[in-house]
Amino acid sequence: xxxxxxxxxxxxxxxxxxxxxxxxxxxxxxxxxxxxxxxxxxxxxxxxxxxxxxxxxxxxxxxxxxxxxxxxxxxxxxxxxxxxxxxxxxxxxxxxxxxxxxxxxxxxxxxxxxxxxxxxxxxxxxxxxxxxxxxxxxxxxxxxxxxxxxxxxxxxxxxxxxxxxxxxxxxxxxxxxxxxxxx
Numbered sequence: 201x202x203x204x205x206x207x208x209x210x211x212x213x214x215x216x217x218x219x220x221x222x223x224x225x226x227x228x229x230x231x232x233x234x235x236x237x238x239x240x241x242x243x244x245x246x247x248x249x250x251x252x253x254x255x256x257x258x259x260x261x262x263x264x265x266x267x268x269x270x271x272x273x274x275x276x277x278x279x280x281x282x283x284x285x286x287x288x289x290x291x292x293x294x295x296x297x298x299x300x301x302x303x304x305x306x307x308x309x310x311x312x313x314x315x316x317x318x319x320x321x322x323x324x325x326x327x328x329x330x331x332x333x334x335x336x337x338x339x340x341x342x343x344x345x346x347x348x349x350x351x352x353x354x355x356x357x358x359x360x361x362x363x364x365x366x367x368x369x370x371x372x373x374x375x376x377x378x379x380x381x382x383x
Contacts, residue, residue, distance in 0.1 A: 211289050223289065224260040233312040240314035250313075250320025257286045257321065258328025268331035276304065283325060292321065293344070301377040304350045311344050322350055339369035349373070 213222045221228050240246040261282045265271050271279060276297065283306075284295035293311030297304065306322060313321065319336040326334050335356035339347040347369070349359055355376055362372045 224256075224263060226256055226259075228256075236312075236317060237314050240316045243316060246314070246316035247320050250317040251324040253290075253317070254321035254324025254326075255328050257283070257290070257325035260286060261325070261329040265329070268329065271329045272331070279329070280306070282329075286325070292318075298347070300373040303373050303376060305339060305347050305373075306350055307345065307347045309345050311346055315341070315346070318346065318348065322348060326350065337363070339363070339372070351376075 211223060212228075214220075215222065221230060236249070239249050261271065262268065265274070265282065271282075276299075280295060280297040287293055287295045287308065292313055293308040296307045296309070298307055299305070308318065311318065315338045319338070322336045323334050326332070333353070334350050335353040336348050336350050337356045337360045339349050339359075341347075349356060351359070358379075359372050359376060362375060363369065367375075
């Protein structure tokens with residue numbers, strides 16, 4: 201896939217005479233984060249809204265990269281660069297990657313999205329851009345910095361169970377690796 205193809209010029213277009221904002225040709229709206237946080241109070245609504253937000257991100261990545269196959273063949277760093285550009289553009293925060301063996305942990309700094317929305321945005325954007333189903337769970341949250349495990353549904357469920365029982369997130373990743381449950 202070569203170097204990242206994200207060009208910020210024209211990525212968001214404010215058409216003031218028409219009162220419209222567009223990103224990647226799709227009309228969007230600027231919404232206060234408090235409104236999105238209120239949506240997260242209802243898990244079903246948070247899932248639907250977050251998935252719609254993530255699907256738009258995934259489609260824009262596909263438009264730049266060309267195909268799900270090209271995204272899957274790219275380095276994980278390239279995919280995170282593309283996803284991070286979209287996150288920055290939308291105001292979702294600054295994105296980075298941490299690798300823990302085979303585990304992929306995405307870290308959002310200065311993030312504004314509540315966990316239910318963030319999980320749905322990550323999952324949908326990666327599913328649309330790669331054509332593969334993923335799930336997410338928060339490992340840590342410290343203020344506006346959140347670390348999210350992105351993996352299979354089975355691994356994420358197991359991680360959530362362990363985290364819920366009080367096991368530290370580092371140990372959770374170690375256990376997942378030992379069980380070969382991280383994919």
